Amino acid sequence: MNSITLKSRAKINLSIDVLGKRQDGYHLVEMIMQTIDLYDLIEINEKDNDQITIKSTSDEIPLDCNNLVYKAANLIKKTFNINKGVEIHIKKNIPVAAGMAGGSSNAAAVLVGLNKLWNLNLSNQQLEKIGLKLGADVPFCINGGAVLASGIGEELTPIKGLTKDVCILVCKPDLFVSTKEVYECIDSKDIDKRPNNKFLIECLKNEDTRQLAENMFNVLEGVTMDKHPVIQQIKDIMTNNRALGAMMSGSGPTVFGLYENREDAVKCKAILEKQFKQTFVVACEEKGVEVNG
Ligand SMILES: C[C@](O)(CO)[C@H](O)COP(=O)(O)OP(=O)(O)OC[C@H]1O[C@@H](n2ccc(N)nc2=O)[C@H](O)[C@@H]1O
Ligand SMILES: Nc1ncnc2c1ncn2[C@@H]1O[C@H](COP(=O)(O)OP(=O)(O)OP(=O)(O)O)[C@@H](O)[C@H]1O
Numbered sequence: 549m550n551s552i553t554l555k556s557r558a559k560i561n562l563s564i565d566v567l568g569k570r571q572d573g574y575h576l577v578e579m580i581m582q583t584i585d586l587y588d589l590i591e592i593n594e595k596d597n598d599q600i601t602i603k604s605t606s607d608e609i610p611l612d613c614n615n616l617v618y619k620a621a622n623l624i625k626k627t628f629n630i631n632k633g634v635e636i637h638i639k640k641n642i643p644v645a646a647g648m649a650g651g652s653s654n655a656a657a658v659l660v661g662l663n664k665l666w667n668l669n670l671s672n673q674q675l676e677k678i679g680l681k682l683g684a685d686v687p688f689c690i691n692g693g694a695v696l697a698s699g700i701g702e703e704l705t706p707i708k709g710l711t712k713d714v715c716i717l718v719c720k721p722d723l724f725v726s727t728k729e730v731y732e733c734i735d736s737k738d739i740d741k742r743p744n745n746k747f748l749i750e751c752l753k754n755e756d757t758r759q760l761a762e763n764m765f766n767v768l769e770g771v772t773m774d775k776h777p778v779i780q781q782i783k784d785i786m787t788n789n790r791a792l793g794a795m796m797s798g799s800g801p802t803v804f805g806l807y808e809n810r811e812d813a814v815k816c817k818a819i820l821e822k823q824f825k826q827t828f829v830v831a832c833e834e835k836g837v838e839v840n841g
Pocket of ligand 2: 608609610614615616617638643644645646647648649650651652654655685727798799800
């Protein structure tokens with residue numbers, strides 16, 4: 549039987565700016581995204597019937613047609629008239645509803661996986677176009693790496709990312725945040741501070757992690773933090789424990805800190821872990837989705 553296993557990697561946002569709103573409610577953004585080495589494993593097994601079925605190690609995600617991997621497989625089947633079925637197994641490591649594009653990267657992995665499994669010969673550009681129908685973060689997740697994303701997140705310009713030696717401490721508090729609600733709230737908020745993406749891209753180019761960390765900014769952070777002060781507490785713990793800077797990723801609630809020194813990151817992880825189970829020390833990565841093995 550035909551099968552394929554892929555790594556489906558998470559992302560962090562090193563900046564998010566919101567510039568406007570489209571008629572359909574989606575917001576125009578300008579943000580720096582970076583793939584990190586925290587991944588789910590997506591195993592796709594072809595079946596002899598026409599069904600899509602999902603299994604997962606996580607009890608936090610739907611296993612029916614609401615799962616983004618179901619939507620991704622169904623979209624490929626419908627678009628290319630394929631009468632085959634698949635069973636998809638999701639080994640979850642990425643915190644769910646975290647602001648780290650866990651679901652989006654799983655969907656991206658299914659698009660890449662089925663493209664190979666069913667010999668569709670679609671280019672990455674074609675996969676990104678299909679991916680956009682599933683969510684704004686999906687096109688980025690296909691290639692990953694480091695990009696400046698504009699439009700609603702689908703216009704991707706590759707940039708130099710973080711260096712491999714930067715340690716990224718990721719901490720997800722145990723609370724639920726709705727991306728839709730966060731974007732809705734930003735409409736009624738005066739944005740009085742914005743990231744300087746040009747400057748941040750220069751910092752990345754010059755490998756000046758200190759300047760980058762001190763100038764990272766996410767306009768969505770204030771919205772989520774107003775409702776969940778624990779985000780500020782985690783940021784404080786990181787910066788009081790030698791992080792060069794700390795910020796919320798995406799619409800939250802995950803907070804990450806950048807460290808020059810791995811020992812410092814590991815020490816801070818030990819402090820945070822007492823309160824927040826989902827805490828990881830990771831590095832950046834160049835590939836979003838990758839065939840495993
Ligand atoms: C916050 C980020 O994670 C930053 O990378 C993304 O912008 C969110 O991307 P995503 O979760 O893939 O977003 P989608 O699943 O497409 O949309 C979820 C909801 O977020 C809102 N949304 C999302 C992206 C965007 N540019 N503007 C929006 O207003 C929409 O109301 C939408 O109903
Ligand atoms: N394969 C999947 N993995 C994770 N969540 C999924 C998946 N399919 C559907 N979902 C649902 O999508 C919602 C958002 O989860 P996800 O982990 O993608 O959020 P996120 O990290 O905030 O994404 P983003 O950063 O793109 O906004 C959850 O409520 C979850 O139940």
